[in-house]
Amino acid sequence: MSLRKVLALWIFIISISVAIYGFWNIYSISEVEYWTMVASLFLISSACYASGIHHHIISKGQKGLPMLVYGTLLLSVAAFSMYLPTPIDLRPWDIYVRIPNRFFFSLFMLLSGLFGAYLSFRPYYDYKKEGAQVGAYYIFHLTLLFTLLPLFLVIFNIITRGIGGITWEFLTKDIVRMGEEGGVFPAILGTLAMVSLTAVIVLPLGVGTAIYLSEYAKKGLAVRVIRTAVNILQGTPSIVHGLFGYAFFVLFLFDGRKCLLAGSLTLAILTLPIVTRSAEEALNAVPSELRDASLALGATKWETIKNVVLPPSLPGILTGTVLGLGRAAGETAPIMFTAVYFSGAGTPSSLFRPIQALPYHLLSLYRLIGYRDVEQQAWATALLLLLIVLGINFTAIIVREKYRQRF
């Protein structure tokens, strides 16, 4: 192995360690970790210098230059970061923000680590094109890892902490003493009932809108306005939906009484854009040749939609709906003003009575932590909620794979 390769390997190893380090500490970083990272920045930059200079002088090529530039950049960041106050306080300038500089620092570590690893492939492959190619290949896989890791950490964490609290009693008993004893049965039923009712409301509305947009509406101003409205609806924070639901459904329609129906209506508005958009996409994916074929055989427009356009787009529509429902199942803000009682609402018995739901129960349990012994129940509830949402999403995937159509 030539010196160049050894150096390249060295840079790669440190870079990756730095990336992992930066990733791991992105939220909290101690003094020691901070200085370790600064030190490793110096380490990488020195290795970069070694590699760059080696290549520059020994092989008399210009190709070591990126390494030198990169090393200098790291060096200056490391030096600069030592003089940054912690945290950066903008209040003297009348901006009420305190940026925890080390957060950015570890973000920088993550990115620069990945980039350094990428660069190190090039000397390793003697600066052939292949080096950049291989580097890009691994680095993009690595970023995928960094994306998936938090997901797995969250799921793993919730499962390990919550599994202990899942007992038969927990699943089937009423909520007693605000969740400290008993189970969460009413909340499970409440969530399921509310989500099913939401589906019943949102499916015809969303699919109807989508059919109008994709099949009937002339492609003009009206369609653009409707589509923009749908997008805005999708971008609205869920708490706004909750307040709207409270003002319109609870106060106006139901005389100030929270109830299952009000919650479902609010969730239906929340999920409507998701359903509409996925349905419209599914409808648009049906080739227009099929519509022409049907019309040319003497079918009316509605017969064409019913027989030719809808069947192949059904899996897409259902997938979108189920994904929207998955979102609805986990929302707290839209239902807390419209459908749920503090606790002990009992199993859902009528459309016009309040219910208890898992996300809101979780919130009330969380509030009790520290006053009562409910932490285990909270984790178990979180796990349950996670399972329901994942289950719903998983159903969507199965539906899509099973009925996928080709044209």
Next chain:
Amino acid sequence: MLAKIREFIKDETKCERIDLPENTKMRVQDFDLWYDDTQALKSVDMDVEEYKVTAIIGPSGCGKSTLIRSLNRMNDTIPSVRTEGKVWLDGYNVYDEVTDCVDIRRKVGMVFQKPNPFPFSIEDNVFYGCEVNGMDMDKEKKVKKCLKDAALWEEVNDRLDENALSLSGGQQQRLCIARALATEPEVILMDEPCSALDPIATAKIEDLIDELKNHYTVVIVTHNMQQAARVSDYTAYMYLGELIEFGDTTQIFENPQENSTEKYITGRFG
């Protein structure tokens, strides 16, 4: 049911009509068509004779597809289209207010450039037209007859319940023809039916067209001059939205009257 309501609403006796000469199945009369502001057909006049094959030829973009789609009002599906002039079918005005597109399209079937079978089984594909038109008949017999007429029966009789998309391109196109035959049309329009097919599949379709003209009136758009010469009795040559020349196929190919026609046919075009 729907058909009944339609009959109830639309009084077809009020449809404008004229007497066409005997043997003339369709007549295009002073027909203009615009996509928004661009005119794609300029005062086209053409007769389609019964039980004959009429070919439409011309360079790309000259309006062949537009013209053939005008014959069964398929252009109605495009919002930007505006038309003027008349098209007569058996003496009835296709573009009259009281005329129902659905009836027209049942009488004037269409086969498209790209084979476009529905993602259903083969038999459901064939029977689709009968179903939506409420034609009450024995499905099995009907499917068999249409597939035979389209020269496809031998190849698919043992897998009628298979998805039509599993067929080859040429088979799919013959299935589309069978599907068009099922509604018992009187005229069949074909827009470059062979352009996606290999020579063998093309030959099969050409033979089929020869068969079809015993019972149907056929209008075909083609890019292929030899094909037009082989299959058609009459040929229309179009250029830039105008019908330049129309006449007997032999006459058009052997003794074209217009300069432009001759140039196109001999391949010295453009």
